[in-house]
Amino acid sequence: MTKRIDAKYKINRRLGVNLWGRPKSPLNNRDYKPGQHGQRRAGKLSDYGIQLHAKQKLKGYYGNINERQFRKVYQEAVRRRGDTGENLIGLLESRLDAVVYRMKLVPTVFASRQFVNHGHILVNGKRVNIPSYQVKVGDVIEVKDRSKELLIVLESIKSGERDIPDYIEVDAKGTKGTYLRVPTLSEVPYPVQMEPNLVVEFYSR
Structure with a gap:
């Protein structure tokens, strides 16, 4: 840690x-x-x-x-x-760790960075382990098959603590999503100003 x-x-x-x-x-x-x-x-x-x-x-x-x-x-x-x-x-907001956090795959942005670092995330089918990687509009982000049953992922997806913003579309299972557009400041769900x-x-x- x-x-x-x-x-x-x-x-x-x-x-x-x-x-x-x-x-x-x-x-x-x-x-x-x-x-x-x-x-x-x-x-x-x-x-x-x-x-x-x-x-x-x-x-x-x-x-x-x-x-x-x-x-x-x-x-x-x-x-x-x-x-x-x-x-x-x-x-x-286009950083890969930020997108993974917004998709609710992990509970915190710190966990998101670690999750990406450990190679659990695919971008357009290819493994990316760089948290600062810039996601482009239309990119598909998903959890690697072997990582989908991890407790941290299952608990985070079920959590009602946060909502997924409109600029990311996530599938029914919650483990795969598409970055639809780069958000404006007013669209980002910051808890503080x-x-x-x-x-x-x-x-x-």
């Missing part, structure tokens, strides 16, 4: 939001930051602090992506035509 997976709920408490909307989050009972000074009244954030907070929320939500990877995604969003903030969300425009401002300083 990686330190990232071990510390996923510390991200919630550090940012002061239930980032994935999970009922198990300790923030539901302790809505203050961790550490001995966590209950002190927080000071007012500067513009830089607000932008940094927005970036940390977005990075944390997608499995606490490291800074090098996240900046690379941002640079690609800038390179593409259109609104950079919307492009950023589209690129993040995401502000990619502030992330753009952060990197544009």
Whole structure:
């Protein structure tokens, strides 16, 4: 188990939001930051602090992506035509680990990264074990036959904790789906408000 997976709920408490909307989050009972000074009244954030907070929320939500990877995604969003903030969300939602998470094949985005890494996922019939792999519109994502009966998959599919968004079509068994379109910010079912425009401002300083 990686330190990232071990510390996923510390991200919630550090940012002061239930980032994935999970009922198990300790923030539901302790809505203050961790550490001995966590209950002190927080000071007012500067513009830089607000932008940094927005970036940390977005990075944390997608499995606490490291800074090098996240900046690379941002640079690609800038390179593409259109609104950079919307492009950023589209690129993040097109990551294979994000699509697997949206399909409800696993309970968390951290589990999704591990699931892909271990070679349980096929894209258009071919095994892909790179979580950051960019899924294209029309791609078919499915669980490998030998992995379909794994307990984590069966329990996650039956879970009523999340709904599958409209931009992904999943078959009746829940183990195979098609990426229909790149979503806009308003279509992504974030449990908390995401502000990619502030992330753009952060990197544009």
